[in-house]
Amino acid sequence: MIRLNRRRFLRSSAAGASLLLAAPAIGRAGISANEKLGVAIVGVNGRGSEHISEFLKDDRTEIRVIVDVDEAVANRRCDDIAMKQGTRPTPVADMRQAFENSDVDLVSTATPNHWHALTGIWAMQAGKDAYIEKPVCHNVYEGTALIAAARKYGRMCQVGTQCRSSQAIIDAIAFMRSGGIGEVRLARGLCYKRRRSIGARGDYAIPATVNFDLWSGPATMTDPRCTRPNFHYDWHWQRHYGNGDLGNQGPHQTDIARWGLGIDAHPSRILSYGGRLGYQAERKDAAYIDAGDTANTEVSIYDYGDKCIVFETRGLSVDDSDDTELNTLFRSKSGNKVGVVFYGTEGFVVQDSYQHCYVYDKDMNVVKEFNGGGNHFGNFVSACQSRRVEDLNADVREGHLSAAVSHLGNISFYLGEQNRLSVEDLSAALSKFASPDDNQATLQRTVQHLKKNGVETDRDFLSLGALLEFDPDREVFTNNDQANPWLTREYRAPYICPKAGEV
Ligand SMILES: NC(=O)c1ccc[n+]([C@@H]2O[C@H](COP(=O)([O-])OP(=O)(O)OC[C@H]3O[C@@H](n4cnc5c(N)ncnc54)[C@H](O)[C@@H]3O)[C@@H](O)[C@H]2O)c1
The missing domain is CATH 3.30.360.10 (Dihydrodipicolinate Reductase; domain 2)
Structure with missing residues (x-):
C-alpha cells in the first residue's frame, strides 16, 4: 500500500468506511441502543487509570475486562472499579482473551508504546473499536498498518491526543x-x-507479579532482567x-x-x-x-x-x-x-x-x-455509536501523521x-x-x-x-x-505487527 499515493488512498478509504458504516447506530451486531457498550481497558498502571475514570463517568459504557500483564496492577484496578461501578470486571493478563470476549465492544489501551499498534490491530481484527494512546505506534509502518486495519474492518480508531477535543x-x-x-x-x-x-544502567529484577514475556511482546526479550531500576513508566526513555x-x-x-x-x-x-x-x-x-x-x-x-x-x-x-x-x-x-x-x-x-x-x-x-x-473519550464512544469515522476528533490517520x-x-x-x-x-x-x-x-x-x-x-x-x-x-x-530499516522493527513471534497490506 505504501507504493500508492497514500493521501489519496487514505482519504478515499476513510470516506468509504464511513459510507459503509453510516447506517447502523450501534456497534456490536445485535446490541440494542439501550444496552451498554462493553469496554476492555489494556494497561492500567498510569494513564490507564485515567481511561478507567473516563469510562466510569460515561453512562453508555460498562468496564467488563481489565488487561494488565502485572497481576497486582490488574487486581488493584478491578477492586477499585467494583466499588465504583457495582460490577467487578474480569482481570486477565493476555489481551487476546479480551478480544475473544463477545461482551467487549470497545478496547481502550494505555500500554507502553511498543505494544500500541499490535493491540489496536488485534482488537480491530476481532471486531472491536479501539482507543489507542499516543504515540499511536512505535514506528512509522505500524501507523500505516493501523489505518489499514481500521478501514478494512470498519472500526472506529481514536488516538489519545485529547487536545483534539x-x-x-x-x-x-x-x-x-x-x-x-x-x-x-x-x-x-x-x-x-x-x-x-x-x-x-544495571541489572534489576523484573517484579514477580509481571509476565515479562507478555510485557516485552513485539520487542526482543533478550534477558529476563531489566536494565532500569523502575520497571513501569521509565521504559519511555529506552x-x-x-x-x-x-x-x-x-x-x-x-x-x-x-x-x-x-x-x-x-x-x-x-x-x-x-x-x-x-x-x-x-x-x-x-x-x-x-x-x-x-x-x-x-x-x-x-x-x-x-x-x-x-x-x-x-x-x-x-x-x-x-x-x-x-x-x-x-x-x-x-x-x-x-x-x-x-x-x-x-x-x-x-x-x-x-x-x-x-x-x-x-x-x-x-x-x-x-x-x-x-471529552475525548466521550467523543470516541459517540463515534462508536454513530459508526461515522468523521465524528472522531482524532482518527487514527491524524495520530499516524x-x-x-x-x-x-x-x-x-x-x-x-x-x-x-x-x-x-x-x-x-x-x-x-x-x-x-x-x-x-x-x-x-x-x-x-x-x-x-x-x-x-x-x-x-x-x-x-x-x-x-x-x-x-x-x-x-x-x-x-x-x-529505512528504522521505519519498522524486528518483531518477536508471535507478536508480529503486520504490514498495511497484510492486516
Ligand atoms: N494522553 C495522555 O495525556 C497520556 C498521558 C500519560 C501517558 N500516556 C500514554 O499512555 C501509555 C502508558 O503510559 P504509562 O505512563 O501509564 O505507562 P506505565 O508503564 O505506567 O503503565 C503501562 C501498563 O501497561 C501494562 N502492560 C504492558 N504490556 C502490556 C500488555 N501487553 N498487555 C496489558 N498490559 C500491559 C504494564 O504492566 C503497566 O501496568 C503510554 O503510551 C503513554 O504515552 C498518555
Missing part, C-alpha cells in the same frame, strides 16, 4: 486558520519538561519500548502544530540534533551512565515545503531561562513550558495548556484568550548519535539547512540552556543527526539507505 484549542486553531494572526508558516512545539535521571519525550509529550504538540498549520502529510526533510546530557554533571560523576538511551535534549526541524515545524525537547532544568521571547509568550521565566507557538505575520498564537491558548499581537500584547476542555513527526525526528537523531560536534561545527552545519526558523538562534538558546545545567559546552557534546529526505507518499527515505 479541547474547545480552547479547537477555537484558537479556527481563529488562526481564518487569518487571525496573518500568514503562518512556522510552529514551534516545546517540551521543556524536567526529566531526572532514571538511575544507573528506545526499544519508548520514543523519548519527542515521542511521549511530543505527539500532543506535534499534532497541534500540524493541525494548526493545516499540514496533511509527512515532512519531506528532517534534521535533528541533541543528546542525553547533563546527568554526569548533576551527579558529579563523569563515569555515570543513566539507564535511558533516548535524547533528553533534542531539536528537530521538519520541512513541509512552504511550512515548518520545529520541536524542542529539554529534559534538564528550565528554571531561570534566558529565552526572552518564549518567557514572554509563556508568561514565565521558570518551570516547565509545554505547548506550541504559532508565528504569524500579524502575531502569535500560543497553546500553553490543554485547555488554554493566548493570542498576541506583534508587540507581544495579549489580544485574545481561548479557554475550555472537552503526528506520531510520525516524532519517529522521523528520532531516526535522524539516532543515525547521527555518534556524530558529536563542537558548537561551531554544529552551527556551520545548520547554516546549510534553510528553514523559516532562525536555526542559529535556536541552537544558541539550546547551548545556553545546557551551560546553565553544567554541561561542558567547550567540549564536543551535541550530536548532529542525519539530514533525511523523505518521500511523504511512499513513506521511504530517498537519500539514506540506513534510515
Whole structure:
C-alpha cells in the first residue's frame, strides 16, 4: 500500500468506511441502543487509570475486562472499579482473551508504546473499536498498518491526543486558520519538561507479579532482567519500548502544530540534533551512565515545503531561562513550558495548556484568550455509536501523521548519535539547512540552556543527526539507505505487527 499515493488512498478509504458504516447506530451486531457498550481497558498502571475514570463517568459504557500483564496492577484496578461501578470486571493478563470476549465492544489501551499498534490491530481484527494512546505506534509502518486495519474492518480508531477535543484549542486553531494572526508558516512545539535521571544502567529484577514475556511482546526479550531500576513508566526513555519525550509529550504538540498549520502529510526533510546530557554533571560523576538511551535534549526541524515545524525537547532544568521571547509568550521565566507557538505575520498564537491558548499581537500584547476542555473519550464512544469515522476528533490517520513527526525526528537523531560536534561545527552545519526558523538562534538558546545545567559546552557534546529526505507518499527515505530499516522493527513471534497490506 505504501507504493500508492497514500493521501489519496487514505482519504478515499476513510470516506468509504464511513459510507459503509453510516447506517447502523450501534456497534456490536445485535446490541440494542439501550444496552451498554462493553469496554476492555489494556494497561492500567498510569494513564490507564485515567481511561478507567473516563469510562466510569460515561453512562453508555460498562468496564467488563481489565488487561494488565502485572497481576497486582490488574487486581488493584478491578477492586477499585467494583466499588465504583457495582460490577467487578474480569482481570486477565493476555489481551487476546479480551478480544475473544463477545461482551467487549470497545478496547481502550494505555500500554507502553511498543505494544500500541499490535493491540489496536488485534482488537480491530476481532471486531472491536479501539482507543489507542499516543504515540499511536512505535514506528512509522505500524501507523500505516493501523489505518489499514481500521478501514478494512470498519472500526472506529481514536488516538489519545485529547487536545483534539479541547474547545480552547479547537477555537484558537479556527481563529488562526481564518487569518487571525496573518500568514503562518512556522510552529514551534516545546517540551521543556524536567526529566531526572532514571538511575544507573544495571541489572534489576523484573517484579514477580509481571509476565515479562507478555510485557516485552513485539520487542526482543533478550534477558529476563531489566536494565532500569523502575520497571513501569521509565521504559519511555529506552528506545526499544519508548520514543523519548519527542515521542511521549511530543505527539500532543506535534499534532497541534500540524493541525494548526493545516499540514496533511509527512515532512519531506528532517534534521535533528541533541543528546542525553547533563546527568554526569548533576551527579558529579563523569563515569555515570543513566539507564535511558533516548535524547533528553533534542531539536528537530521538519520541512513541509512552504511550512515548518520545529520541536524542542529539554529534559534538564528550565528554571531561570534566558529565552526572552518564549518567557514572554509563556508568561514565565521558570518551570516547565509545554505547548506550541504559532508565528504569524500579524502575531502569535500560543497553546500553553490543554485547555488554554493566548493570542498576541506583534508587540507581544495579549489580544485574545481561548479557554475550555472537552471529552475525548466521550467523543470516541459517540463515534462508536454513530459508526461515522468523521465524528472522531482524532482518527487514527491524524495520530499516524503526528506520531510520525516524532519517529522521523528520532531516526535522524539516532543515525547521527555518534556524530558529536563542537558548537561551531554544529552551527556551520545548520547554516546549510534553510528553514523559516532562525536555526542559529535556536541552537544558541539550546547551548545556553545546557551551560546553565553544567554541561561542558567547550567540549564536543551535541550530536548532529542525519539530514533525511523523505518521500511523504511512499513513506521511504530517498537519500539514506540506513534510515529505512528504522521505519519498522524486528518483531518477536508471535507478536508480529503486520504490514498495511497484510492486516
Ligand atoms: N494522553 C495522555 O495525556 C497520556 C498521558 C500519560 C501517558 N500516556 C500514554 O499512555 C501509555 C502508558 O503510559 P504509562 O505512563 O501509564 O505507562 P506505565 O508503564 O505506567 O503503565 C503501562 C501498563 O501497561 C501494562 N502492560 C504492558 N504490556 C502490556 C500488555 N501487553 N498487555 C496489558 N498490559 C500491559 C504494564 O504492566 C503497566 O501496568 C503510554 O503510551 C503513554 O504515552 C498518555
